Amino acid sequence: MTFVQLIDCRTSRFDEMNRLMDRWVEQTKGKRTATHDIIGSDRSDASHFIEIVEFPSYEEAMRNSHLPETDRIFQEMVALCDETPTFTDLDVVRDEQLYDASARRFFETLGGKGELPPLNDLLVEDYHDHDPSNPQDAIGMDAIRRELEMWRSAFDFSFTIEDQVAQGDRVCTRWTWNGTHKGDFLGIAATGKKVSMTGTTVQRFSAEGKIVEGWWQYDRLGLMAQLGALEGLER
Template sequence: MTFVQLIDCKTSRFDEMNQLMDTWVEQTKGKRTATHDVIGKDRSDATHYIEIVEFPSYEEAMRNSNLPETDRIFREMVALCDELPTFTDLDVVRDEQLYSANIRRFFETIAAKGALSPLNDLIAENYHDHDPANEQDTIGLDAVRREIEMWRGAFDFTFTVDDQVTEADRVCTRWTWNATHTGDFRGIAATGKQVTMTGTTVFRCRDDGKIAEGWWQYDQLGLMAQLGVLDQLEL
């Protein structure tokens, strides 16, 4: 179970404490078990800071605490505090990655049967799409809807999300696309063939969770080969 430790402290020497944390990160390379560290400053009290440190488990947190580097840095950190810091130990019982959940819903929505939904609850009005298969970037919600409708008109498809990584406002999704070629696709008449394609998309999300920008990479050459286009070129 993921474990989180909250360290609540007051200090008027945060710059020194920040340098101390950099020293700990450098000295514990290859040994520390912490996976994520966030420090927040109280907007109503400039000397009040809360550090949130995440670990894979309580046991891993204890291993981290027992490192000699951690013990030494902790004692130096206490010396920089205006008062003794307090610690709160938390077992994580819910961890909702809201950006990645919205991205999953986007893939499900564009592959859903029936009429395409408005998408304005998922995509920003000024959305900017980068697709190497297109000569120009697709900009705006209406334009991206037309692009999606083009794919939906040519294929009956589903997406499988294979992997997702979230970093700040970016969500990287590795996906598999399975489809039946049912309509015209860039001048290629419907073949009825079952096709598959893999790809990766990086989306940038706004604070409200709406998708603001996207970068696509996918195996279009492999798709064309499955549709028989490359065989025709060889002839």
């Protein structure tokens, strides 16, 4: 079970404490068991800080605590505090990756039946889309809706999410796209063929949880081959 430790402290010497933490990260490289570390500053009290440290389990946290580097730097940290820091030990009972869920909902929405719904709850108004298959990036809600409508008028399709990795404000989604060619696509009249392709999309999220930017990589050449567009070029 994931374990989180909250360290609550007050200090007027945060810059020194920050450098101390940099030293700990360097000295424990390859030995520490902590997987994530966040330090927050209290907006109403400039001397109040809370550090949140995540571990794979309580046992791994104890291993981390027993490192000589951890013990030494902890003593130095206490000396920088205005008062003795307090510790809260938490077993994580729910861990919701909200950006992941929003990314998944984005792909479900693209492949939904009927008219394309408003995307304001998923994308910022000046969303920036990078697709190397297009001569220009699509920037703004109107531009991305035109791009999506082009795909939706040409295919009935859906995405299968194969894998997702989240880090910071970015989510990388590996997907499989399956569609039926029902309308004109880049000058190719509807063929009725069932087609598929794989791809990866990296999305950057705002603090409010909306998608700000997207980068696409997918097998468009393979899709064109399935539609018969490359038959005259084959030898």
